Amino acid sequence: MSVIGNTALRFSEDQAMIMDVARAFCADRSPMASVRALLESDAGFDPAVWQEMVDMGWPGMTLPEALGGAGLGVAAAVPVFEAMGRSLLGGPLMASLLAGQLLLRAQTGDADDNALLAIAAGVPATIALLDSADWGAERIRCELQDGVLRGVKQQVMEAAAAEWFVVVAQEHNAPVLAVVPATAVARAVRRDHVLIDATRRAQSIDFTGIQVSEEAVLRGPAVTSALHDVRLLGALLLAAEAGGSAASCLDTTVDYLKTRKQFGKLIGSYQALKHPCVDILMAVDSTRSFVYHAATLLGEDALDTDAEIACRMAKAQATETLKYAGDRAVQFHGGMGFTWECDAQLYLRRAQWVQQAFGDAPHHRKRLAHLLLDR
Amino acid sequence: MSQVSEKEKAAFRQQVAAWMQANKPADPGFLLPQSFMEVGSEQQLDFLREWQHKVWSAGYLGMAWPREYGGQGVDPVFQSIADQEMRGHAVPICFNVIGLGWAGPLINDMGTEAEKARYLKGILSGEDIWCQGFSEPDHGSDLGNAQLRARRDGDEYVLNGTKIWTTMGNFAKYMILLARTNPEAERKYDGLSFFLAPMQVAGVDPRPIRKLTGEYGFTETFFTDARIPASCLMGEEGQGWKIAMQTLQYERGAEAGAAGGLAFVRIAIDDMIAGLADVERDGAPALQDPAIRDQLVQMIMEEKAVVLGDRRAGIGPLTTDYPFSLPLSNKLRFTESTRRMRQLAINLQGAEGGLYVGDEGAREGGFWQRAYLNSFSATIGGGTSQVQANIIAEHILGLPK
Ligand SMILES: Cc1cc2nc3c(=O)[nH]c(=O)nc-3n(C[C@H](O)[C@H](O)[C@H](O)COP(=O)(O)OP(=O)(O)OC[C@H]3O[C@@H](n4cnc5c(N)ncnc54)[C@H](O)[C@@H]3O)c2cc1C
Numbered sequence: 001m002s003v004i005g006n007t008a009l010r011f012s013e014d015q016a017m018i019m020d021v022a023r024a025f026c027a028d029r030s031p032m033a034s035v036r037a038l039l040e041s042d043a044g045f046d047p048a049v050w051q052e053m054v055d056m057g058w059p060g061m062t063l064p065e066a067l068g069g070a071g072l073g074v075a076a077a078v079p080v081f082e083a084m085g086r087s088l089l090g091g092p093l094m095a096s097l098l099a100g101q102l103l104l105r106a107q108t109g110d111a112d113d114n115a116l117l118a119i120a121a122g123v124p125a126t127i128a129l130l131d132s133a134d135w136g137a138e139r140i141r142c143e144l145q146d147g148v149l150r151g152v153k154q155q156v157m158e159a160a161a162a163e164w165f166v167v168v169a170q171e172h173n174a175p176v177l178a179v180v181p182a183t184a185v186a187r188a189v190r191r192d193h194v195l196i197d198a199t200r201r202a203q204s205i206d207f208t209g210i211q212v213s214e215e216a217v218l219r220g221p222a223v224t225s226a227l228h229d230v231r232l233l234g235a236l237l238l239a240a241e242a243g244g245s246a247a248s249c250l251d252t253t254v255d256y257l258k259t260r261k262q263f264g265k266l267i268g269s270y271q272a273l274k275h276p277c278v279d280i281l282m283a284v285d286s287t288r289s290f291v292y293h294a295a296t297l298l299g300e301d302a303l304d305t306d307a308e309i310a311c312r313m314a315k316a317q318a319t320e321t322l323k324y325a326g327d328r329a330v331q332f333h334g335g336m337g338f339t340w341e342c343d344a345q346l347y348l349r350r351a352q353w354v355q356q357a358f359g360d361a362p363h364h365r366k367r368l369a370h371l372l373l374d375r
Numbered sequence: 376m377s378q379v380s381e382k383e384k385a386a387f388r389q390q391v392a393a394w395m396q397a398n399k400p401a402d403p404g405f406l407l408p409q410s411f412m413e414v415g416s417e418q419q420l421d422f423l424r425e426w427q428h429k430v431w432s433a434g435y436l437g438m439a440w441p442r443e444y445g446g447q448g449v450d451p452v453f454q455s456i457a458d459q460e461m462r463g464h465a466v467p468i469c470f471n472v473i474g475l476g477w478a479g480p481l482i483n484d485m486g487t488e489a490e491k492a493r494y495l496k497g498i499l500s501g502e503d504i505w506c507q508g509f510s511e512p513d514h515g516s517d518l519g520n521a522q523l524r525a526r527r528d529g530d531e532y533v534l535n536g537t538k539i540w541t542t543m544g545n546f547a548k549y550m551i552l553l554a555r556t557n558p559e560a561e562r563k564y565d566g567l568s569f570f571l572a573p574m575q576v577a578g579v580d581p582r583p584i585r586k587l588t589g590e591y592g593f594t595e596t597f598f599t600d601a602r603i604p605a606s607c608l609m610g611e612e613g614q615g616w617k618i619a620m621q622t623l624q625y626e627r628g629a630e631a632g633a634a635g636g637l638a639f640v641r642i643a644i645d646d647m648i649a650g651l652a653d654v655e656r657d658g659a660p661a662l663q664d665p666a667i668r669d670q671l672v673q674m675i676m677e678e679k680a681v682v683l684g685d686r687r688a689g690i691g692p693l694t695t696d697y698p699f700s701l702p703l704s705n706k707l708r709f710t711e712s713t714r715r716m717r718q719l720a721i722n723l724q725g726a727e728g729g730l731y732v733g734d735e736g737a738r739e740g741g742f743w744q745r746a747y748l749n750s751f752s753a754t755i756g757g758g759t760s761q762v763q764a765n766i767i768a769e770h771i772l773g774l775p776k
Pocket of ligand 1: 286384412509511514515516752755760761762
């Protein structure tokens, strides 16, 4: 077997339809003017637009029909995040979807479905995952002892909007999930982060002292495997989003290169600008190929090794692509690129947030090295 | 979409695999070319010609070309399967690439019945070797400026000028030739015409040029009052540029139609990694070195992206963003990544990276060193990477010239 490995790539009619709808929706509801209006808002998203996404069934898209979802699998959501990335449309969708996947995958037997039912119905939820700045940390620092949490979680995505938190903790050295309603998390224990990507919101939250009822705790080996999967799914969905953002970033740059003149010529005729745009295009193309390849390999069950490899490659590629696209976008706009008004900064800033979330490129490549070279 | 059933494909694959296994030639004991651009000796030529003839006779070459011209008229998917199996079994190349891959498809798509009947079969059998006379000493990337003169004189054209970097120029029977029939044309492109020209006529003098590897493979080709029949003109006078551009589409892999067969020896990243198993760094296996591991992963991703890109190119809804960006960038992507991979292979050899073919201590006989030097044939030939980038920028992104 070649190290190139599995190269399956398929795209279903369902996915194609979802892509068309999502693209049109995001382009219409998230023009640049709206993106900019939301940058300095508290919520960071427009509740009316979120409600429309709920009405289209997006939050429950990947959850089983028995829970009120559409039973489509995560692959169906990939084009949605790509479209959102393209239009820089934010909101609680990704956080909710990942929280839903985490619960779904960790659940065994007759666990309490309340949170999942709520997520499928469009109630925002999120995962409290990070204990530190280290995405690769093995040890979970947040503890659950005698039904009480102790620990601070960083960068909880869209925490202000969330009505449910899935808190990743450890109990007797084993990972557990504690499902905590937002009502139990007082304002005083929450600190709003200032994110470099101003289209997103996050909080740091001190869960210390919060009581969790027995029915609200998920335990056992399924939790470990669910956490493994959701970290990969998070990486993949962010890769899809970053791929979309990189494509619209490239379009922004190319548009400028076709209109701005210096030395009597359109600057787009200079190869010092032209050729990097081609490099970005090829990186955007690679990102898309990796992203939809990974989507092809997601089954309904736990992710297998091929799917893991694909998700990690998608994130490693997408991250580098958006970083490069954003970086060159600012540079190629000259003085204009240095302004708040120029859209290049939106992509540059997003790139810095995305590169770290769910592990940066070296994080994934290090794990890929093991998966590819130590067989 | 292919109508061939999975079962049929699998059965065919098995059949080709068995044939390749049984017929793969033994190591001839001399250095074989790694691509069609490195055929430097009669010995190599005879060996490769015999192999191509064998593959064609067995029915694994030109499968999608019409029956009456030596093909089999079957679905192209069979040829792709045969090619995959050739690659998989690491058999020698089908060396007559300029015929099989460029001139052949061109004649098939645009040629007259007479041209098809005259040329196609000899291309497949390997009997008629083809070369390409596009580049000139003073006009390479700026191909539209080609100046070799073709002057009509009765039933003949008289050729004067010089072509260069003519791959297999010294072995070829025919040349696809871009020549200037009208030096007065207003646009430089309009003065060009395209010929299917015989090489074995008086006044054509191909002189081999030594390459950076020390081997041979191309010629500088002098034309001095060389007379060819007027019937060699393809299409009409003044259509040369259009036909040449069409030829380059095949050459760059942006358009289908090639007869098949391997143009390059398979050099996979797996071979590189396998070859490194015993290499050490800092007293430990190099494959455990974190810096090396990261470089390898990046290289694997580059290669995988090329393969996945080919897959995605066949999925309509996933190619609407920048239509044709995948096929048009295929050459640039593939050749640049190949070049980087082969350089990495040298880097990873430690002190042995400094040895070359001929040194008995050279790893795998200096295979990777030679392969790296040769990799530039693909980043320069067929339109340089920089020119490819211009084309992509202008045609896909719409950036100004
Ligand atoms: C192994 C090999 C086999 C070949 N076989 C054949 C053959 O069989 N028949 C044939 O006709 N030709 C053949 N060629 C020739 C090949 O097509 C030319 O070498 C190529 O088109 C470049 O032309 P040049 O050599 O004149 O380089 P130049 O055009 O002089 O280029 C020199 C440098 O300038 C860059 N450059 C040129 N123009 C631009 C531009 N507009 N923008 C940015 N950069 C630019 C190039 O990328 C290159 O780096 C072969 C070449 C090689 C290496």
